Amino acid sequence: MNILILGGGGREHALAWAALQNPKCDKLIVAPGNAGIAQIATCARLDIEDGGAVAEFAGENAIDLVIVGPEAPLAAGIADRLADAGVLVFGPSAAAARLEASKAFTKEICAAAGAPTAASAHFTDHKAAADYVRAKGAPIVVKADGLAAGKGVIVAETEAQALDALDDMFGGEFGTAGAEVVIEEFMKGEEASLFVLVDGETCLPIGTAQDHKRIGEGDTGPNTGGMGAYSPAPVMTPEVEARAMDEIVRPTMAEMARRGTPYRGVLYVGLMIENGAPRLVEYNVRFGDPECQALMMRLGAQALDLIHACAEGRLDEARVHWADDHAMTVVLAANGYPGAYEKGQPIGGLDALPETAWEMTFHAGTKWSGGEVVSSGGRVLNCTARGASLAEARDRAYALVDAVDWPGGICRRDIGWRALGAAED
Helix, strand or coil, X not given: CEEEEEECCHHHHHHHHHHHCCCCCCEEEEEEXXXXXXXXXXXXXXXXXXXXXXXXXXXXXXXXXXXXXXXXXXXXXXXXXXXXXXXXXXXXXXXXXXXXXXXXXXXXHHHHHCCCECCEEEXXXXXXXXXXXXXXXXXXXXXXXXXXXXXXXXXXXXXXXXXXXXXXXXXXXCHHHHCCEEEEECCCCEEEEEEEEEECCCXXXXXXEEECCXXXXXXXXXXXXXXXXXXXXXXXXXXXXXXXXXHHHHHHHHHHHHCCCCCEEEEEEEEEEECCEEEEEEEECCCCCCHHHHHHHHXXXXXXXXXXXXXXXXXXXXXXXXXXXXXXXEEEEECCCCCCCCCCCECECHHHCCCCCCEEEEECCEEEECCEEEECCCEEEEEEEEECCHHHHHHHHHHHHXXXXXXXXXCCCCCCHHHHHHHHC
């Protein structure tokens, strides 16, 4: 099977690594890729939001399956264009991708499906939104309606923070994504993610994870794209997962199908769990980043089989085979992230890092320059490891972190603190 993966971050490196574990993968191309991906696959220069160009490239390279990593190409209709060209694609249509591309649309779907989520209001007017915040008070959550690279959500602990967030969004801080906003009640509880494959009819849960969004230890400071994650998430017990599937996922997917826009691809279900009851925080229409890195370490070669079955509409015959293991990924980011940070910093020690089924360092924001690997983004490396316990996975992941020679890199030293603390109590 010839496979094309679209994207160039840590998520796509993890997907590429997992695909290559499977003997069904004959040729692998990643567009645009990064310095780490280039060591295991062919990288191609390609505008991944140009459906025509991607379809033409797929035809010229006899591609059997296209796996779409990031959300922007999906929102732009890449899956529709490839399907029209007769190319098998893993990812939802543009209409179904609105579950991530528009927070207001998701709220509408949840209301129609009866899926539990936070009470909210949708605004296109700055003053009206500000008046709503003043009336409701804090804590409160302000979300840019559109795609904002995972950064358009502000959990405001004070009214002033919420009003500042509105100033930023309506002021263009998030581009067109902030032209409309959704303001939600603050939900108490513990947040976790459930990942589900959907082929239009069958919904197959394939794993759980917990992300760490804040830049600082103890979950302090501004939100980021994610500073680390681990899988499985202890709070996602079998009972909680069953409730999430029955009360949230399946009703939502049924409503999407009823509207003539059936969902196909992976569905990231962000949940808030309080007293065993899950409520929806958000949907994403692709694997989370960095949750994907932990998931791929646990799924390994079977990830490609599951993705292929999903793309072909065969999920009713697919099964997930889990080992009794844990995985953790720790993000090494550029100093200053998520604010201003320096690019082009050389990173040493990478050649000596182990690359096994138990330990991998996935590249996120890297490139080759002058014969060496340098940083090219905010989140740069994902040091990822499996273990028989979460503590073992943590120790292995941080051993990878400590072996990287990059003075300009920063990380959180407390990834997994909730689960590890609970395990030690």
